[in-house]
Amino acid sequence: MTPPVxxxxxxxxxxxxxxxxxxVLRGVDLAVQQGEILALLGASGAGKSTLLxxxxxxxxxxxxEILFDGEPVQNLPVRERAxxxxxxxxxxFQFYHLIPELTALQNVMLAGMxxxxxxxxxxxRKQARREATEILEQVGLADRLKHRPSELSGGERQRVAIxxxxxxxxxxxxxxxxxxNLDSTTADGxxxxxxxxxxxxxxxxxxxxHDEDLAQRADRIVRMKDGVVLSSAAVR
Amino acid sequence: MYRLFLAIRYLLTRPINLLGxxxxxxxxWALVVVVSLFSGFIATVEEHVHSASADVSVSNLPAWxxxxxxRAALADEPNLSAMAPRLVHYGLIHHPGKRPAPPPLxxxxxxxxxxxxxxxxxxxxxxxxxxxxxxxxWITDPDIAPELRVKDPQNALAPQHGVPxxxxxxxxxxxxxxxxxxxxxxxxxxxxxxxxxTKSPEQVQIxxxxxxxxxxxxxGFDGNxxxxxxxxxxxxxxxxxxxxxxxxxIAVRDESQLDETADRIARIVHRAVDRGDQMARGTAQxxxxxxxxxxxxxxxxxxxxxxVLIVIMVTAAFLMLATLSMMxxxxxxxxxxxxxxxxxxxxxxxxxxxxxxxxxxxxxxxGIGVGSLTAIYLEEVRQALLWAFGIDLFxxxxxxxxxxxxHIDPLWLVQVAGMAFGTGFVVSVLPALRAALYDPLISLxxx
Numbered sequence: 001m002t003p004p005v006x007x008x009x010x011x012x013x014x015x016x017x018x019x020x021x022x023x024v025l026r027g028v029d030l031a032v033q034q035g036e037i038l039a040l041l042g043a044s045g046a047g048k049s050t051l052l053x054x055x056x057x058x059x060x061x062x063x064x065e066i067l068f069d070g071e072p073v074q075n076l077p078v079r080e081r082a083x084x085x086x087x088x089x090x091x092x093f094q095f096y097h098l099i100p101e102l103t104a105l106q107n108v109m110l111a112g113m114x115x116x117x118x119x120x121x122x123x124x125r126k127q128a129r130r131e132a133t134e135i136l137e138q139v140g141l142a143d144r145l146k147h148r149p150s151e152l153s154g155g156e157r158q159r160v161a162i163x164x165x166x167x168x169x170x171x172x173x174x175x176x177x178x179x180x181n182l183d184s185t186t187a188d189g190x191x192x193x194x195x196x197x198x199x200x201x202x203x204x205x206x207x208x209x210h211d212e213d214l215a216q217r218a219d220r221i222v223r224m225k226d227g228v229v230l231s232s233a234a235v236r
Numbered sequence: 237m238y239r240l241f242l243a244i245r246y247l248l249t250r251p252i253n254l255l256g257x258x259x260x261x262x263x264x265w266a267l268v269v270v271v272s273l274f275s276g277f278i279a280t281v282e283e284h285v286h287s288a289s290a291d292v293s294v295s296n297l298p299a300w301x302x303x304x305x306x307r308a309a310l311a312d313e314p315n316l317s318a319m320a321p322r323l324v325h326y327g328l329i330h331h332p333g334k335r336p337a338p339p340p341l342x343x344x345x346x347x348x349x350x351x352x353x354x355x356x357x358x359x360x361x362x363x364x365x366x367x368x369x370x371x372x373x374w375i376t377d378p379d380i381a382p383e384l385r386v387k388d389p390q391n392a393l394a395p396q397h398g399v400p401x402x403x404x405x406x407x408x409x410x411x412x413x414x415x416x417x418x419x420x421x422x423x424x425x426x427x428x429x430x431x432x433x434t435k436s437p438e439q440v441q442i443x444x445x446x447x448x449x450x451x452x453x454x455x456g457f458d459g460n461x462x463x464x465x466x467x468x469x470x471x472x473x474x475x476x477x478x479x480x481x482x483x484x485x486i487a488v489r490d491e492s493q494l495d496e497t498a499d500r501i502a503r504i505v506h507r508a509v510d511r512g513d514q515m516a517r518g519t520a521q522x523x524x525x526x527x528x529x530x531x532x533x534x535x536x537x538x539x540x541x542x543x544v545l546i547v548i549m550v551t552a553a554f555l556m557l558a559t560l561s562m563m564x565x566x567x568x569x570x571x572x573x574x575x576x577x578x579x580x581x582x583x584x585x586x587x588x589x590x591x592x593x594x595x596x597x598x599x600x601x602x603g604i605g606v607g608s609l610t611a612i613y614l615e616e617v618r619q620a621l622l623w624a625f626g627i628d629l630f631x632x633x634x635x636x637x638x639x640x641x642x643h644i645d646p647l648w649l650v651q652v653a654g655m656a657f658g659t660g661f662v663v664s665v666l667p668a669l670r671a672a673l674y675d676p677l678i679s680l681x682x683x
Contacts, residue, residue, distance in 0.1 A: 049681065059677060082578050082579060085575075097679075098573075099570050101245045110238055113238040114579060121237035168578075176680075
């Protein structure tokens with residue numbers, strides 16, 4: 001049997017507040033299969049975002065294991081974890097986090113520069129530009145390539161962020177409240193786009209949300225409360 | 237690649253970074269121009285001082301020192317090419333029947349001392365002096381107007397109609413409207429010994445006739461010294477002692493051996509004037525040692541200016557630190573997303589470090605380039621300012637120069653670039669480290 005593309009086993013995460021240790025995750029187990037959309041649902045403070053950061057190797061668990069394709073990765077060196085973040089996972093955040101000095105195209109191209117030296121990138125610069133343009137065309141921003149984030153709407157910014165997350169051809173997309181900052185019409189469009197691309201590329205998709213309706217569009221809903229997984233159930 | 241790409245984009249889209257770059261460029265420019273000017277000035281001053289000095293001067297000789305004995309003793313020095321005796325006295329010069337002009341008020345004295353009547357009187361043997369110093373050139377300098385020149389340079393100090401001759405600095409002669417053939421009186425004093433052994437001061441007045449003008453490159457020397465024949469002073473002040481000597485001017489064959497030669501000459505002189513008490517009497521100084529206080533004062537000014545300008549560079553660096561720190565504070569959101577996209581803390585640090593180093597590099601290159609050009613064309617810049625605004629930043633006549641001196645020392649350029657890069661590196665590392673220590677999750681969670 002093929003191991004899950006991304007899994008968490010016995011994850012705990014404590015934050016220190018002075019001399020106090022605050023538990024945020026209390027023994028979370030989770031597995032995401034290739035091509036699966038998993039919604040992490042819960043109220044604020046349930047530990048969803050923290051779990052997402054741990055799954056994406058942005059944060060270290062206090063105990064437990066993170067497995068990429070069945071291999072534990074949480075104790076890899078910093079540089080190796082950074083490389084895995086780049087190649088294995090793509091992030092989409094609620095507040096887009098586009099770099100305001102760069103155009104939409106440059107923001108997407110930046111993702112392709114992260115692990116390459118100047119000479120390596122120079123050799124593939126035309127191909128990199130073409131790929132970034134194609135992805136932006138896929139997300140419907142063909143006419144917005146040279147616009148800066150300040151010249152784009154919220155929905156367009158999130159589309160740029162999605163394109164940026166997809167450029168390095170990751171196998172997992174980790175989305176933290178991707179529609180939390182958008183109106184409902186725009187949010188629907190962004191979700192449709194994300195799920196379409198997920199199907200086209202057969203990506204594993206972890207979606208953090210507190211929106212029950214949005215979660216219902218996933219394949220499986222994992223409900224969390226106070227750092228614990230309450231339930232994990234298929235939607236249909 | 238992303239480090240360089242982002243660093244360039246950050247710099248191009250944030251004009252405030254130009255402030256730090258401009259500050260670094262300005263301080264480097266000032267260090268290059270001012271120090272090159274001073275180096276040129278020091279080299280010129282040294283050349284001028286050397287032109288008016290013997291290679292080695294023996295002075296502080298005791299009263300019993302005899303020229304014949306010292307000449308015989310010094311003849312064995314292998315690096316000595318010529319030597320000349322001098323008597324050194326002082327006095328006031330004035331026109332016959334007139335009182336000497338009072339010295340100028342404090343603060344109103346000309347730099348060269350050319351407008352005050354109190355002078356050093358150098359008694360020399362003209363032919364021997366010409367062999368040991370630049371005396372021959374001083375009285376035939378092309379800058380001396382023909383009507384002020386010595387008529388017979390071979391016998392420059394020969395008496396005229398029985399009156400001893402005197403040579404004055406050309407500027408003094410111009411300033412006082414003196415001409416060859418004019419008469420002057422030198423008023424001075426000596427200690428006379430009475431038959432009972434007591435000593436008392438006695439006024440001496442020596443009538444002199446001007447033989448002509450002399451000109452060294454050292455205006456300070458010309459303004460404060462006059463030349464008379466050594467025999468005149470021996471006769472008038474030393475009761476006809478024709479073997480008396482106060483100072484010896486020496487020319488050497490090999491200037492690279494100057495210090496060692498001066499040391500050997502000092503030992504020879506000590507032995508020659510020793511009275512058996514092993515006291516070291518007389519000193520032998522190179523031209524540089526003899527003018528050390530003057531030369532060091534200029535060096536000291538250069539060193540002080542360096543300190544002031546380096547402080548300006550540090551101030552510019554603080555400006556850069558402020559703009560870089562502000563940038564890091566504003567870019568915390570970028571730090572989070574760069575980490576999420578696969579950046580390491582070191583990589584994110586290097587984005588900001590690259591920004592600082594780029595600002596420094598451009599500032600240093602601009603400063604050195606424009607500074608070197610300014611230094612090379614300093615005289616043209618002076619003339620342009622004089623023409624456009626009537627401002628003379630470097631009045632040449634005050635320093636007896638014909639153009640603004642300038643010497644660009646490549647080693648100094650390297651030192652300035654090194655200092656600027658070092659300072660730029662330090663002020664770039666600090667904000668970069670702050671960026672590296674920033675928790676990317678804070679910006680990813682927040683707005």
